[in-house]
Amino acid sequence: MKRNTIVIGITLLILATFAWAGWANWEYRKQAAERALAAASHAELVPATAGDVSAEASRLTGNPAPDFTLQDLSGASVSLTSFKGKPLLINFWATWCGPCKIETPWLIELQNEYGPKGFQIIGISTEGNDLKPDDKDGWAHDKAAIAKFVKEQRMQYPVLINGDSLVGKYGGLDVMPTSVYVDRNGKVVAVQLGISSKEDMAAHIEKAIASGS
Amino acid sequence: MDLARIRLICAAICASLALSGSASCAQDGLMEKPHKSLLRTEAVEYLYPEQVTLPAGKSSPVTLHFRIQPNLHINSHTPREQYLIPTVFSIPESSGVRLADATYPAGADFTLPADPNEKLLVYSGDFAIETKIVATPGDHLVEAKLRYQACDQNACMPPKTITVPIDVIGK
Secondary structure, three states, X not given: OHHHHHHHHHHHHHHHHHHHHHHHHHHHHHHHHHHHXXXXXXXXXXXXXXXXXXXXXXXXXXXXXXXXXXXXXOOOEEEHHHHOOOOEEEEEEOOOXXXXXXXXXXXXXXXXXXXXXXXXXXXXXXXXXXXXXXXXXXXXXXXXXXXXXXXXHOOOOOEEOOHHHXXXXXXXXXXXXXXXXXXXXXXXXXXXXXXXXHHHHHHHHHHHHHHOO | OHHHHHHHHHHHHHHHHHHHHHHHHHHHHHHHOOOOOOOOOOOEEEEEOOEEXXXXXXXXXXXXXXXXXXXXXXXXXXXXXXXXXXOEEEOOHHHOEEEEEEEOOOOEEEEOOOOOOXXXXXXXXXXXXXXXXXXXXXXXXXXXXXXXXXXOOOOEOOOEEEEEEEEEEEO
């Protein structure tokens, strides 16, 4: 009788040990998952829908367009200040962006239509690939893809590269395309995220032309 | 008989203590490498499995489930246009786990309202990638990767690579 009690007791002890080990393991994994989830859920700006202007981008409106100096595809440096006195559309786009491809023919037509009034479009390729300055192969690949896009789409207005370096100045640039309309005085009059229509763009351009007159 | 029973009980106690000890040891190791589970991103979220147990050294099927946020789509693994960025799943080489094969869903036709002539091949909603994975013996906290590029009907977000955390146990 006494021996049986000991056996039962030891068996229960073993089962309890197994149960404890399983519970401890499950609890640990649960806590690890919660820690990982907390670490991963950092704040990240994401557009709700195209056309909505993020809080960062909307801060540009009414303020001077942030200055920049970028290279074009030939390697020449181009600054925003070189377009001083002109109403501008600074159009951030990317080679992988379908809506940008749709918008490009509109931009070409708008440049032709409003160019005689002093209006100028500046395209800035913003590939979002975080290339380091010394990544020669990466930049060469990037430039080749941009040059191909420019040629295929027959983009006649100035196209600059490395728009990613302007993320801090131009409100995140986490939506492509992003269009920034600037009047003759260098002030941002409108910011548009995503595409809408050629007519909407024309209205913004006319606003930029009229605003600085 | 009694001696045999006692030996059996002793062996069971030793085994249970070893098991609980190894669990503790495993936890100590894991503390240095946090298990990134249930990773959420704004466009694509990895759903499951969090943990798989596979026969070590053998190519084994594992289906990975993902969810794309409403109103967004990502390019399929084989987009029709060369300029689009494909969805690609990968496993780092040094993880003790090898990706032997990956079969992606075909994707669905999608047309942007502004360009009805171009049909894109995309994933939206929930989708699954059927992989074949080979694991070495042991517990591997694999941080696999999914690279994708998401858009809605009017705009796109930059390409992104998310971590796909899977606890792979090779037995």
